[in-house]
Structure formats: structure tokens, C-alpha cells
Amino acid sequence: MSGIWTYANLLKPFVEKDFRLSLNEGGTPLEKNDQLAKILGLETFLLKREDYNPTGSHKDRGLAFQISAHLQEGQKEFVISSSGNSGISAINLLKGKKEKLHVFLSKDISDEKIFRLKKIFPNLEKKDLEFENFSFHFTKKPLSKAFLFSKQNNLTFLRGSTDKYGYEGFKTIGYEIEGEDFDSIFIPTSSGTTAKGIYEGLNLKKPFHIIQTTKINTFVEEFDKEHKKSQYSIATSIVDRVGRRKKEIKEIIEKTGGTGWAISDNEIIKAQEILEKVGIETSNESALTIAGIKKATEKGWKIKKPLCIFTGTK
Numbered sequence: 001m002s003g004i005w006t007y008a009n010l011l012k013p014f015v016e017k018d019f020r021l022s023l024n025e026g027g028t029p030l031e032k033n034d035q036l037a038k039i040l041g042l043e044t045f046l047l048k049r050e051d052y053n054p055t056g057s058h059k060d061r062g063l064a065f066q067i068s069a070h071l072q073e074g075q076k077e078f079v080i081s082s083s084g085n086s087g088i089s090a091i092n093l094l095k096g097k098k099e100k101l102h103v104f105l106s107k108d109i110s111d112e113k114i115f116r117l118k119k120i121f122p123n124l125e126k127k128d129l130e131f132e133n134f135s136f137h138f139t140k141k142p143l144s145k146a147f148l149f150s151k152q153n154n155l156t157f158l159r160g161s162t163d164k165y166g167y168e169g170f171k172t173i174g175y176e177i178e179g180e181d182f183d184s185i186f187i188p189t190s191s192g193t194t195a196k197g198i199y200e201g202l203n204l205k206k207p208f209h210i211i212q213t214t215k216i217n218t219f220v221e222e223f224d225k226e227h228k229k230s231q232y233s234i235a236t237s238i239v240d241r242v243g244r245r246k247k248e249i250k251e252i253i254e255k256t257g258g259t260g261w262a263i264s265d266n267e268i269i270k271a272q273e274i275l276e277k278v279g280i281e282t283s284n285e286s287a288l289t290i291a292g293i294k295k296a297t298e299k300g301w302k303i304k305k306p307l308c309i310f311t312g313t314k
Helices: 007-011 034-040 059-072 085-094 111-120 142-152 168-177 193-201 246-256 265-277 284-298
Strands: 030-032 046-049 077-082 100-106 129-131 134-139 184-188 208-213 259-263 306-310
Touching (some): 059 168, 059 193, 100 142, 134 142, 184 193, 265 284
Antiparallel strands (some): 030 046
């Protein structure tokens, strides 16, 4: 069903036309890659290319629904904390609109994310600034600062793990892969919101393999007990240490017969080397899925037809 479900399908029953925001996200390619299948010793290999969304990230799906639904409820000012991708999506959705968006970003945000932000605001620097209907705040603690700011000013906080509309947009990934031939699904996640949405949108449940890093592994630590904790990860978008959806993700893993994996930088690098061999360039977060499959098969999991969610571009 890939390519059939779009945001128009999802928004129509819930959001009136005047409040619908969209970047023409969704309907991303589902690619079969025989080269990867051969290298990894699999029968088939499917890639859901969420890195082909308009801003290069699956966040376009979640925020299109999330902000549209809040607009319909009369909200006019929003706060978002971001490692980069969600902020870029929200900015693109609200650019040229009258609504206000306060964006809290890490002072350690990657150069790649700053480069993408500068395409929108060429004069952007790593300091507090205002452009049009946006205010930018660079801080060591973007999540806690954004939460406090939203609470003090009674503003809508666009945090996927706590917002009532946070996972709704990600259901469309489930809709688009329904009926495809795969035996397990590998999803990199920070807050668990994407995995929750895919699970809710996918009728025929397959084993969910949740992938995190050896630095941030809130959801997978009890499933992958052999990993060694690290203080750093090159998958810089996996940032949620709190894990408010921990109970939900655990239930999804257990109900589907899946598991969780914590991936080291060395494993990510090896996964990227495999992707380079087949001509694929994507983010380290997306590469987590390749490393997850390698680790799963090495640990004796009988996986033959996996589907990987590539969440964002490099």
C-alpha cells in the first residue's frame, strides 16, 4: 500500500481544511535492496525511506498532524525542543504563517543541522535570535528549558512523547507498509513516539525491533543486557533519557514477539560501510537499523525478510 496513504487521508476525519498544514510528506518509497539482502545473508530486504520526506526526516509526518490538530483547537503559539529534525520540520510547516514558534536547540547541534537551518534563515547563528514568527534559543538543556518556558507562558509544547497528538501522524507509516512481505520491523527511536504510531497504524503485527544506542537505551536496556554503556554516540538524534513511553514500548515489543538492541558507534560505522558499498547515504540514526539486523542475526534471531525504517537524511 506504499504511496496510497497521504496526510489528506489522515487529516480529513479530524482536521478541517482551513487548519491543515502539509509539506506533501508521506508516501515515501519502500525499496527492495537485493545487494543488502545478499551482504547480510537475508532472503529480502525492505527499506522505508523516511529520509525522502520534504525536510529529510520522518518528523514531517508527526508534526504535520500535530500542529494542524492544535491549530483547529485554537492554539496560536507553540514551543518545540529539538536535536534538529523536528525543529526543521516545524519551522517549514509554520513558515509564512501568523502563528508563533519558539525553537529550543542544543548548543551542540550538529553542523549538518545548522546548515539545513541556514537554508531557511541564512543569518542564523548559535545564539538567541528572532526571525519573522520564530524565536531561537540555544542552550545546553533544550528539553528542560523548553518545558519550563511553555509552562510559564501557558503555551503548547510540541513534545511527541507527551502531546496527545504526538504519535497520530506516524500511523501513516503503518498504513503504507500494511500488506508488504516482511517478517520483522527495525525502528530507531529516541522517545518511542514513531514506534508507537507505526504500531497503531499497522493491523497485521510483526515483531518490532527497537533500536537505540549504547549512550541512550532507555527502552532496550532490559532486552539487550550485554551492551556496554558509553558516554557518547554519533547517532546524535537519539537523545531522550527520560523515556516516558517506556511502558508502551515494552508492551509493543512483548506483544509482537520482538526485542530491543543497543548499538555502539563501532557498529554504526560498520553499518555505514555496508550502506556505502550499495550506494546509500543516510543518517547514523537510520544506519542503526542495519546494525540492529546484524546484531540480531549474530545473536541467533531467524530473520529473513526485515523492513527497516530510515528515519532521516545525513
